[in-house]
Amino acid sequence: MTDRLAGWYLALYPEKCSYTAQAVRIPMKDGIDLAADHYQPTNMPDSSEQAPLLLIQTCYGRGEAMAIFNARLYAARGYQVLFVSSRGTFGSAGRFDPGRDEQSVSRDIVKWMRAQPWYPGSFATAGASYLGYAQWALLHDPPEDCVAAVIPTGLHDLSRQSWGTGSLLLQRIKWSDLIVHQEDPSVGFLARLWSLATTTRSDGLKKVLEGLPLLDNVKGYFAGRAPWIEDMMTRSDLDDPYWAPTQHEIALERVNIPILLFNGWNDLYSRQVQTFDAYRRLKERGCDVGLTVGSWGHVETSGMKTLPSILSFLDSYVARSQVPDPLLARIFVTGAQEWREMASWPPATVPLTAYLHGDGTLGPRGPSEDIATSSFTYNPADPTPTVEPRTDDNGILAKRKDILVYDNSPLETDLEVMGQPVINLEHSSDIPFVDIVVRLSELDPITGASHSITEVCQALDPNRAAAPLRLELCDCAHRFRKGMSIRLTVAGGSSPMYARNLGMEGNRVLGSTFRPSRHTISYSEGLSYLTLPISEEYRD
Structure with a gap:
């Protein structure tokens, strides 16, 4: 019933099937394993072939709120979903080190996935924000069997997000606060996530961010719970080797699959311009890339306003259940308050x-x-x-x-x-x-x-x-x-x-x-x- 209500609220087409969800463990080459859930459609009209597969990696858990938008709505419309928790989060072993392990982890996940009896021979990726970053990390060396990607408000370079302007983006500290507390009991995770995505202000961190030296204040606040924080705050040189595992701009030169990008004019993170940079470079290379930008914030762009378009793209390029429309730039013009479709962005x-x-x-x-x-x-x-x-x-x-x-x-x-x-x-x-x-x-x-x-x-x-x-x-x-x-x-x-x-x-x-x-x-x-x-x- 929850899935059906969510689909109705988001204006999705009706469910096609039921599904099962099975907890799995995915081994990594360094000996640890990751927690994941495999969603499998059931009662499909044509069950002679394996259902198309989506790989979605998350650092925010696989609980009901995250699973509805990142797995269950897809599974009820005929997609297998492998929903994987990042290292050191929500049952996955190892230590979470933001952005630095996703490339190697992604390769290990794909290797394991290919060996499963339910693997259909190809897969696509999806997921917004940090989940979008995980996609770019995978596409650093694009697997031949990855056939499409949907990346709403996703970064391909965490060093640029942190220090790209020459000034430390303090949202990185606020985000770290979300991460270290997200598995605490009664933490109000969704409220924290909403606050992170919708405002630069934080009453809980106000005094921490105002004190000097900033690093000492922040380290004292986290008390060792965010071991990455000192490196992230002090390594201001984007050429520092520390940042190399988080820089995936090379993916823009290597990838050659249909990609759909989303951004929001009201998204605090869109000011980092990486979605537009990715679109321009892929378009220059002649890649099949679409761009949708609405009058949205981070949450709306991540799925609340974009899931119908995401499903249409997946149905066209992954399930191949409909004839694909050309991938255009679909842009909401503020002031005029109207949508425009154009062959590319920006127009003449x-x-x-x-x-x-x-x-x-x-x-x-x-x-x-x-x-x-x-x-x-x-x-x-x-x-x-x-x-x-x-x-x-x-x-x-x-x-x-x-x-x-x-x-x-x-x-x-x-x-x-x-x-x-x-x-x-x-x-x-x-x-x-x-x-x-x-x-x-x-x-x-x-x-x-x-x-x-x-x-x-x-x-x-x-x-x-x-x-x-x-x-x-x-x-x-x-x-x-x-x-x-x-x-x-x-x-x-x-x-x-x-x-x-x-x-x-x-x-x-x-x-x-x-x-x-x-x-x-x-x-x-x-x-x-x-x-x-x-x-x-x-x-x-």
């Missing part, structure tokens, strides 16, 4: 340039500026707060003096931005150790509400040359409506999304002292400007 665009002016306006380049520069001071003792996707950033930032704000005149016609905006800044600072955060928003000039659309955060190289900055913001698809204004903000931090830049030499997680930084933007040479990719087809 034309650049629109808007210059930053010293009076706080954004618009066409004019004569020499009366105001040649603007400055703000970033203070690590009172860091600029994070603005979460699609929230009113004016309410958060209006009274702060540590940001610069630029608005254009109200638009006389609709304007659609499709792709990655680019910001060029003639920027300088009084100390070399600084971050820069640039955010694009839509401002309602009447109400004063300003809603975040996309952003970029980057720690600047302390040895950088004296040249204008060029930064790409994350992808977006947004219609700025007639009468609205485009707003651009420039700041020196985003807390608690990222660890504060203390303004001191060395790794910021080790520092116990800090100093403010003074940022200056220059306008006189016309080198500070925003370039927007404007849709050709839908520009009104």
Whole structure:
């Protein structure tokens, strides 16, 4: 009954069959074994062949809530599912070391799977978030019998997620807190998972993340329960050998199977842009790849809004029970509040340039500026707060003096931005150790509400040359409506999304002292400007 209600709620097609679930142990080459459940459809109309098989690996357990969305709904629609717990989690032996074992573990699972009497000769992979990362780890060396993959909001490089901006993503600490407590009795796992996926804030960790040195505070909080935490926090160099087992970008060069990717504009993790990077590279190589991006957060993207499309893809490319539709880019355009289908993302665009002016306006380049520069001071003792996707950033930032704000005149016609905006800044600072955060928003000039659309955060190289900055913001698809204004903000931090830049030499997680930084933007040479990719087809 639970399965049927879940299928109805998610608008899935009716169940085809019953199924059985059998607990199994999967041996690894190092002598430990993993806990897994094998789901097998029963009472199928045509039982002459083995049912198609999905491999799904999870670090979040195989209990009812996880099993419904990752195994049972598939099994009731004719798929075998091998649902495997990661090393050191939920009955699997060994130690959990985030991201570092999935590649070798995946190979051992596939080797064991092939020897089972129920193996149909090929398989596909599925699963979102960390479950998606496990798929990329497997595809680092793609098995010949893996025929398709569905990867909602999945990363292929944990080093980039952690330190790719040059600033430590503090969600990694919040996620570690979820992992170490998820098997504790009465822990409220689903509530913790929801909090992790929907907000950067954490009341329980607030004091931990505010104290200095950050590493000492975090280690004291975990008290040895997250043995990976020190390496993750201190190894800021992406070329450090520590990160090599977590870097699977090579999969984008090797894989050649149908792949369906999902992301959400409101997903906190989509700011890491890896789904878009994967799509672009696979598309460049001519791979059969689809992309769906909705106005969703992490949970909706992981399955609550995507399972009907996932099943349609699997039925086409794995079960082969229907003729496959072409794999397109299916994109929800915010502002317009409508879906678009296109052959590829981004669509054809034309650049629109808007210059930053010293009076706080954004618009066409004019004569020499009366105001040649603007400055703000970033203070690590009172860091600029994070603005979460699609929230009113004016309410958060209006009274702060540590940001610069630029608005254009109200638009006389609709304007659609499709792709990655680019910001060029003639920027300088009084100390070399600084971050820069640039955010694009839509401002309602009447109400004063300003809603975040996309952003970029980057720690600047302390040895950088004296040249204008060029930064790409994350992808977006947004219609700025007639009468609205485009707003651009420039700041020196985003807390608690990222660890504060203390303004001191060395790794910021080790520092116990800090100093403010003074940022200056220059306008006189016309080198500070925003370039927007404007849709050709839908520009009104």
